[in-house]
Amino acid sequence: MVAPLKVGIAGLGTVGADVVRLIEAQGTALAARCGRGIRVVAVTARSKAKKRDLDLRGVSWAKSALDLANDANVDCFVELMGGSGDPALSAIDAALKSGKSVVTANKALIAKHGLRLAKSAEAHGGALNFEAAVGAAIPVVKTLREGLAGTEVNRVYGILNGTCNYILTRMEQEGLSFAECLKDAQRLGYAEADPSFDVDGHDTAQKLAILASLAFGTRVAQSAVYVEGISSIAPADLRAAEDLGYRVKLLGVAVRTPKGIEQRVHPTMVPKSSSIAQVMGVTNAVTIDGEGFPPITLVGPGAGGAATASAVVADIADVARGIRAKPFGRPVARLRATKKAPMERHEGGYYMRLMARDLAGTAATIATRLAEQKISIESIVQRHAEGVDENGMPRKASQVPVILVTYATHEDAVRRALKAVQHDKVISGRPQLIRIEKN
Amino acid sequence: MVAPLKVGIAGLGTVGADVVRLIEAQGTALAARCGRGIRVVAVTARSKAKKRDLDLRGVSWAKSALDLANDANVDCFVELMGGSGDPALSAIDAALKSGKSVVTANKALIAKHGLRLAKSAEAHGGALNFEAAVGAAIPVVKTLREGLAGTEVNRVYGILNGTCNYILTRMEQEGLSFAECLKDAQRLGYAEADPSFDVDGHDTAQKLAILASLAFGTRVAQSAVYVEGISSIAPADLRAAEDLGYRVKLLGVAVRTPKGIEQRVHPTMVPKSSSIAQVMGVTNAVTIDGEGFPPITLVGPGAGGAATASAVVADIADVARGIRAKPFGRPVARLRATKKAPMERHEGGYYMRLMARDLAGTAATIATRLAEQKISIESIVQRHAEGVDENGMPRKASQVPVILVTYATHEDAVRRALKAVQHDKVISGRPQLIRIEKN
Numbered sequence: 001m002v003a004p005l006k007v008g009i010a011g012l013g014t015v016g017a018d019v020v021r022l023i024e025a026q027g028t029a030l031a032a033r034c035g036r037g038i039r040v041v042a043v044t045a046r047s048k049a050k051k052r053d054l055d056l057r058g059v060s061w062a063k064s065a066l067d068l069a070n071d072a073n074v075d076c077f078v079e080l081m082g083g084s085g086d087p088a089l090s091a092i093d094a095a096l097k098s099g100k101s102v103v104t105a106n107k108a109l110i111a112k113h114g115l116r117l118a119k120s121a122e123a124h125g126g127a128l129n130f131e132a133a134v135g136a137a138i139p140v141v142k143t144l145r146e147g148l149a150g151t152e153v154n155r156v157y158g159i160l161n162g163t164c165n166y167i168l169t170r171m172e173q174e175g176l177s178f179a180e181c182l183k184d185a186q187r188l189g190y191a192e193a194d195p196s197f198d199v200d201g202h203d204t205a206q207k208l209a210i211l212a213s214l215a216f217g218t219r220v221a222q223s224a225v226y227v228e229g230i231s232s233i234a235p236a237d238l239r240a241a242e243d244l245g246y247r248v249k250l251l252g253v254a255v256r257t258p259k260g261i262e263q264r265v266h267p268t269m270v271p272k273s274s275s276i277a278q279v280m281g282v283t284n285a286v287t288i289d290g291e292g293f294p295p296i297t298l299v300g301p302g303a304g305g306a307a308t309a310s311a312v313v314a315d316i317a318d319v320a321r322g323i324r325a326k327p328f329g330r331p332v333a334r335l336r337a338t339k340k341a342p343m344e345r346h347e348g349g350y351y352m353r354l355m356a357r358d359l360a361g362t363a364a365t366i367a368t369r370l371a372e373q374k375i376s377i378e379s380i381v382q383r384h385a386e387g388v389d390e391n392g393m394p395r396k397a398s399q400v401p402v403i404l405v406t407y408a409t410h411e412d413a414v415r416r417a418l419k420a421v422q423h424d425k426v427i428s429g430r431p432q433l434i435r436i437e438k439n
Numbered sequence: 440m441v442a443p444l445k446v447g448i449a450g451l452g453t454v455g456a457d458v459v460r461l462i463e464a465q466g467t468a469l470a471a472r473c474g475r476g477i478r479v480v481a482v483t484a485r486s487k488a489k490k491r492d493l494d495l496r497g498v499s500w501a502k503s504a505l506d507l508a509n510d511a512n513v514d515c516f517v518e519l520m521g522g523s524g525d526p527a528l529s530a531i532d533a534a535l536k537s538g539k540s541v542v543t544a545n546k547a548l549i550a551k552h553g554l555r556l557a558k559s560a561e562a563h564g565g566a567l568n569f570e571a572a573v574g575a576a577i578p579v580v581k582t583l584r585e586g587l588a589g590t591e592v593n594r595v596y597g598i599l600n601g602t603c604n605y606i607l608t609r610m611e612q613e614g615l616s617f618a619e620c621l622k623d624a625q626r627l628g629y630a631e632a633d634p635s636f637d638v639d640g641h642d643t644a645q646k647l648a649i650l651a652s653l654a655f656g657t658r659v660a661q662s663a664v665y666v667e668g669i670s671s672i673a674p675a676d677l678r679a680a681e682d683l684g685y686r687v688k689l690l691g692v693a694v695r696t697p698k699g700i701e702q703r704v705h706p707t708m709v710p711k712s713s714s715i716a717q718v719m720g721v722t723n724a725v726t727i728d729g730e731g732f733p734p735i736t737l738v739g740p741g742a743g744g745a746a747t748a749s750a751v752v753a754d755i756a757d758v759a760r761g762i763r764a765k766p767f768g769r770p771v772a773r774l775r776a777t778k779k780a781p782m783e784r785h786e787g788g789y790y791m792r793l794m795a796r797d798l799a800g801t802a803a804t805i806a807t808r809l810a811e812q813k814i815s816i817e818s819i820v821q822r823h824a825e826g827v828d829e830n831g832m833p834r835k836a837s838q839v840p841v842i843l844v845t846y847a848t849h850e851d852a853v854r855r856a857l858k859a860v861q862h863d864k865v866i867s868g869r870p871q872l873i874r875i876e877k878n
């Protein structure tokens with residue numbers, strides 16, 4: 001029997017502690033699977049004194065992540081500290097340079113420095129595995145990297161942030177406002193005190209950038225991702241979506257177009273019958289369109305200690321079995337530069353909700369402005385309910401929502417038409433615009 | 440650069456031809472991913488003369504699968520002929536014995552001979568990959584074998600047969616009978632001329648036996664699978680399911696119980712809100728319950744040339760990259776014998792539809808018989824609609840369906856209660872019994 005794989009873990013928060021427990025509990029099964037044991041030999045964490053309910057007898061404590069990464073007794077360095085910079089970055093750097101394999105759950109770091117680190121892993125012979133960085137236990141990295149190795153991927157999209165999906169689900173099911181649901185999510189621990197990283201779409205963008213690289217063989221480029229968050233979504237949008245046969249989800253979408261790779265994160269209307277529309281609460285899901293056959297959808301928990309630890313331990317097991325996949329599926333030198341498809345040229349259907357200042361003529365004005373941009377309207381509805389008096393007559397002073405759905409058109413045409421409508425002063429406030437994604 | 444992997448393909452039907460095309464079309468990407476090229480060097484098929492629209496210049500033709508398996512110029516033998524016995528079996532046998540790696544899409548053969556072949560693969564150093572045998576392009580084998588390597592699996596269940604799901608979907612959505620939908624499925628090529636292998640559940644049972652082995656580290660045991668097909672399902676059952684908040688799916692379920700591993704294939708009521716209930720038409724899906732976190736569900740095409748070829752080529756790519764996973768996740772010697780949990784001890788909720796001979800007293804009799812077996816009733820409904828005359832009075836001669844849902848109980852208790860009810864002569868015909876699976 002080969003000597004056991006000696007693992008060093010930097011970071012003993014929820015995930016780190018669960019990884020230690022899982023390696024212990026699954027010891028026999030892991031040894032059978034890998035043909036060798038897996039043993040945690042060293043750890044490091046901010047506080048050694050903290051109560052952790054972990055049996056760490058025989059495990060040495062490193063003074064820092066960097067020390068742990070340089071520990072000659074460690075074969076596999078597991079980074080679970082988080083943060084896109086130091087100390088995580090220099091520790092991973094050092095571990096790879098010494099020929100160690102690295103397993104990390106750190107999406108921010110991989111999105112930002114993944115290419116450089118992958119190159120170092122290739123050069124020094126170690127693995128760089130990051131299944132847990134996207135969708136926790138959902139095996140989406142492995143699926144794109146290995147399971148669909150022979151398949152041309154045309155599109156990958158998904159619900160990659162549980163906080164946003166939780167908020168949108170509550171808003172839809174209970175008719176609550178964004179602010180109310182956010183407060184609840186914070187109370188339940190689904191959202192951070194500063195929720196902007198999640199609700200503004202940046203967390204999704206980092207994960208999407210990683211998936212796009214794996215799917216298309218392009219260099220990770222977070223800066224190429226167009227990002228819009230969910231804070232502008234109103235209960236009225238969710239009601240309208242319901243009427244139109246859609247649900248609103250914050251999607252990350254990466255798609256091959258004739259103009260390049262389009263990468264975008266924004267609230268999206270998806271057909272109620274699609275797999276992705278069924279995904280509720282904090283659950284994540286990724287759909288992959290492979291050439292020549294119907295889409296594959298992977299659904300599951302996108303966060304949580306046990307789910308993240310499951311992916312981390314699977315990555316460690318791959319290291320133990322001697323598997324050295326290219327971190328991004330192909331050698332870094334073979335990854336193509338991302339040709340960014342400009343968002344203005346995005347093509348698709350659009351949902352718009354406009355507040356008409358008065359009824360007479362508004363619809364006609366809007367329709368004219370859209371027609372000038374050659375945008376075809378699939379449906380237009382003026383909702384009177386909120387704008388009528390007791391006799392059913394329109395209130396003069398009231399604002400009446402006009403809800404429009406267009407056939408496929410270009411983003412810049414839509415922007416120009418809306419600008420013209422605003423200039424016409426027939427609407428008030430900011431127009432709401434939600435892109436439609438067909439399955 | 441390492442020499443290309445030389446592939447021999449036995450069987451050039453839809454899948455085989457698609458594999459040849461995919462390896463050609465994805466040549467550059469595959470070489471980048473694997474660090475070496477993949478080249479089809481030899482093939483064999485029943486008829487060499489058949490028109491195939493394939494460029495086979497430079498590819499040699501073997502006289503038989505066995506010859507191809509013994510061809511010293513072949514590194515990786517790909518079996519796409521089908522059939523659980525010869526010629527596929529002896530060819531795979533020969534290929535493994537000569538140290539070659541084998542890739543196959545043949546579920547029947549793997550369910551029946553997988554263990555012996557896996558042992559041979561281990562002994563001679565080749566891989567034995569069969570991702571395509573279950574769920575085509577859905578990476579469920581890889582997920583259980585590698586992606587959840589560190590996770591204790593408690594249950595795996597799924598829709599593993601597209602024919603059955605197509606029939607049940609049409610029956611549900613259009614109120615049609617099983618016979619009508621089967622005829623349509625045959626006309627559309629979704630069902631064989633002899634549909635019994637699919638509709639009686641045997642195809643699902645073979646796939647389930649493979650998944651159970653991967654999930655629980657037990658020896659593949661198709662004979663341990665309890666099997667019931669869908670031919671007894673009536674539109675009335677689907678209407679009742681709808682009313683009760685369920686859908687009916689043919690599920691394969693493998694679950695760890697205190698009494699052993701329960702493996703069963705039968706029509707199942709699943710909550711309408713579950714991921715598996717959303718799966719319509721020929722689509723397949725597998726849900727995996729890992730210890731400590733919410734289930735993971737993989738959804739996608741379970742059949743078709745391109746989808747199957749995608750999995751076959753991914754398996755070939757793993758061979759090219761030098762990956763030699765244990766075929767069933769663990770060494771064959773470490774797989775435990777399946778301790779079969781007897782179906783009589785199955786525990787769960789039950790749906791029953793009985794035809795009451797007359798109304799007076801029937802419900803009371805049924806309730807008494809269930810109570811005698813300590814079965815608690817969650818709901819009981821007598822449907823009058825079909826049994827009333829023009830004045831709304833019950834027709835004397837008519838049969839009135841009684842629909843019952845029980846709380847969790849044991850299979851043998853249910854069987855005893857139904858036997859007693861039949862003995863009481865208050866119902867006519869065969870009682871319908873459908874098990875309920877909670878998510």
